[in-house]
Amino acid sequence: MSDSVAHLRHPQLGILKGRRTNGAVQFLGLKYGVLKHRFAVPEINLASQEQDIDATRYGPPVIYPPESCEMEMSFIQQSLDKPVVPPPSDLEGLNMNITVPLFKGEVLPPKDSKLPILVYVHGGGFTFGSSSYPHYDQSHIVEMAVESGQPLIAININYRLGIPGFLTSEELRKRGHFGTNNGLRDQQTAFKWIKKYIAGFGGNPDAITAIGQSAGAASLTYHLHSREPLFEQCILLGGTFLMMRAGDFQVAEKVYKGVIKDLGLDQLPASEQIKSLLEMNPSDFLQKVTPTMLLGPVVDHDIIPEVASFSNIRDTDQFPLPGRKWCSRLMSVDSEFDGTIMALVNLNAREKGIRAAFQESVRSHPQLQQHTATCEKILEFYHIKDSTSDQDALLRIISFVTDIMFYAPSVALSQTWEKSYLCHFNEGNPWPGLYQDRANHMLDIAYLWQNFNHTLAEPQKAVARVFADHIISFTAGQEVVPSFMPDQRVTVYGPSSQGFSSCFGHMEDEGITARRTALFRLAEEAGGMDVLLNVVSRFLMG
Template identity: 40%
Template structure:
């Protein structure tokens, strides 16, 4: 059992935490307060004479109760899960893991993790994200880091918005505002835990990676380095206000508030219990970041990011984020299987019909289907998988190349190919979420020795990156030094291997199909067409 410690923080007072053999963990520390579940977050001010009990995990944001099991089902392996309650107003807390010998003068690099979950599920208490083993590894390496997991609001409380909410002081993108508040709190108070506020690395996976790239639109420096794992703002683009308004109308109608006045409706939302609000969610709801707002989110395009050095892209983070690491899993599109509500038998014909309507050209659709071998005559599962390969290339692989181009010379690209070892739909494939499952070392006891070596190397590379070192050669577009780090592969000789290659080396197990296709059909056209197809039209 870990021992309880009383840690003297110069600005927060006495912080009670848990000490293991080589780490200290401080759990459930409030970083921002909320007047109600819809309010803007207010960064918590420290009290040098006060005390914080950080021995227990804090409440999570309201979300579907089986969220962690949904993620385990995709990883195809579960871990023991702690019991944690939800709260609409006390969910803005973080967990901090530090080496056991940290002091105020340590000045250690800090890794801040934003979980994924499509802005609908996720929590800093989920066991697959526990930083303890990764921090222990950093200590053994001789390059210690501090790890922090952040809770932020999800679903309706995090992202439902409308003009009538904004007019009454309830801003859009509240979940992203929560994340920013956490980063500001960390900058202010991490030195007291032995961290360096000038050496923050923001690590985001899936929707967390989307969030990390959104925060690059901040004029205010928020972190020094960024890691985006299986998600960018090209995957989940900010919604137009018309879509947000339509989602809001549908949501309040299901809550029985449609006939009220605007003032009465907002007041009813403020007083409604969060269980009712969560239960009203429909899979058709677009509860995602919206354009504009305090964060001034912009719907950037593939073309803008690719041509960013030519001046077409306004991205303030380019000035203050000195280096990025960005990568994908070989079968990242697997996550879309939970959203494509098509019969596998007819999915190829539905794909063709939808894309022809969106692109207005049968010839363009023929190019897509030929490049990816999608055929109406194929067996249902084969056609489904080929469509998912197209989705992986368009939504996950192509964006990392675009960001590599924009951050040329300051970007480290990776391809995670190590196959899923556990029984299920994705066994033998590097499916979405697998990279983060390997990163935190919490599945190591369930991996073979070669796969455990991949997990350790992956973590060591991110630790080196957080220390400001180059874990492998950067991606340089101008000189065609297209270095990428490859973790594992399906072939017998590549399972358990880690190597740095020059793309398009076949050992990256990435094809040039999407590059061939986008030479004729612009990526932004394909992205819009896929969005329509994903919506069922």
């Protein structure tokens, strides 16, 4: 990567100094949100031309667990060199990186060029993640877009995680200035900042495609509750609000009390507890609070008005979703073995005895206790028998998790959108590790951003190129893959080991899709897909 710089005169922000790559300029660490304190509702950072902006270095990340970047790369099973990044910051972490193409390697896009925008919201279970992770670098896809004749501007953002991002309680809300779902509010503030200022970078504020992975994809589905349009198109990579369902205030209250106890504040009056939360070193959140605390989105009747379910998302009266009107196209991409993420954070540690534990969990589930035959059909469907080893049972349970939490939600959302595109990522992981040769969770973004191409063989690079090319074309408004409805056409990426990079097919073509469509008939016998989702959730909760 070149160390040279480039300058852009932005009509509202002033003169920005960015970092050049081979065919792009990156404006790093641009602050989009202002926080009065760590739990505050974010305010948009308004432009000031008082001084030039040096955007050649990453801004500080938000508070997140140390070594989480290495952990994510271990999920991918391949590492990259980490950039130099400032220490995490409580109040200065709401920043973004904007990658702008260079034409003929020299010329920035004119301010009136109106390029489409691709905005990435990272995953990490609402606990970790940062726009500065090297595997999220967007310079290669921006350069690739120029080469393909469909230039775009790419953006990735930070947002608050963990306790600052999602802690809430009745006591906090009574104070008035404490929001709920602050991490989601941060994301919405970022989209508003982009709409306000992206034209000065040569972008079109009315042509924003939001793309999210895992918790980032789930976040985008939550934003579809917004009455204010935030983006024009949406791409979901392995995540929806069905996969990561919002909790309620009762659950949030229990989490809050657990956090207060872990921090040693439970003997203080409520006002002192809040004062301590505001003033204590944020490292205490990471060092003292139990990592299994369920910090994430909650139904607050504002950002999130109600819990999504398979049964209600089809009903526009029961589950009004304003985004159906302002988000014109939705692409959903699930991976063949997406459930690996639940294995890495939960199931692998429970391998010993997992076959018997899963059988018992299914047979004793309250919604299935009167349906013994159905319980046995579920176990038979995934070939989990008394003779099955724990090692084999673990892989089959991961398949169950994949089907119910990733594949079925991807289909359900695609069925509810007027213009939707259902895609399956089936390329096997090329690197040594637990899930080599399987399309594990997070491999899609490793291929999309092109940052690992130097380690890929040519057939694997071909999958990466066609996947990225389709995302680029979709962002440009092209009809590059077939619509899912009404004929249930799908797009499949890989596996290159079988001699192809991508193909088109029909949802029922299991030989092409590598998906179990009989799952939907099984769900009907069980009383609906929501019952199976509850079965999965209960087992993951232990």
